Amino acid sequence: MTESIEKVQNKIIEEFSILDGDQEMTNFYIMELGQKLPEMDEADKTEDNIVKGCQSKVWLTASLQNGKVGYLADSNTAITKGLVSLLVRVLSNQTPDNIINAELFFPQKMGMDRFIGTQRSNGFAAMVKQMKLYALALKSKAEA
Known part of the structure; x- marks a missing residue:
């Protein structure tokens, strides 16, 4: 069974808490x-x-596939690729409705703003928006 978006986010928060806010390690x-x-x-x-x-x-x-959204992503920079990988992990294998309605709390809880600048935060928000738009489009297509 697929883990809930909330559960996956909590696992990520736990993983990052081990790093104890060390920017280089993070x-x-x-x-x-x-x-x-x-x-x-x-x-x-x-x-x-x-x-x-x-x-x-x-x-x-x-x-x-089978009512669940799958995402594939890549980036030309290592940090951004890592950030998008977190979103892929949280939102893949979920229903479109779950993705559209998802409250993403993990970036804030893991203190992401401490180690990514404003520019990357804006990019991260753009990735979330795009993933939700894809989910909405796939849902509409499936219902058509």
Whole structure:
């Protein structure tokens, strides 16, 4: 069974709490998470799949299988790739409704604003928005 969005977020908060706010360790861990993202097909790295509002290039695609949304993502920078990997982990394998209505509390609870600047925070918000838009579009398509 799929874990709830809330449960996945709590696990992430727990993982980051072990790092005790150490900025260098936190950044390293985020980059490590990015390396674990499934490979994105080069053919999907198109202008259409770029998340608008990110300073770095972030590619994002979504598909619906058995009523659950699956995301694939990549970025041209290690930190941003790690950040998008957290979102993929939280929001993948969830129903469109769960994604659309998700309250993402993990960035705040893990103190993400302490180690990513305003520019990255804006990019992170743009990624969340894009993932919710994809979920909405897939839901509409499935109901059509």
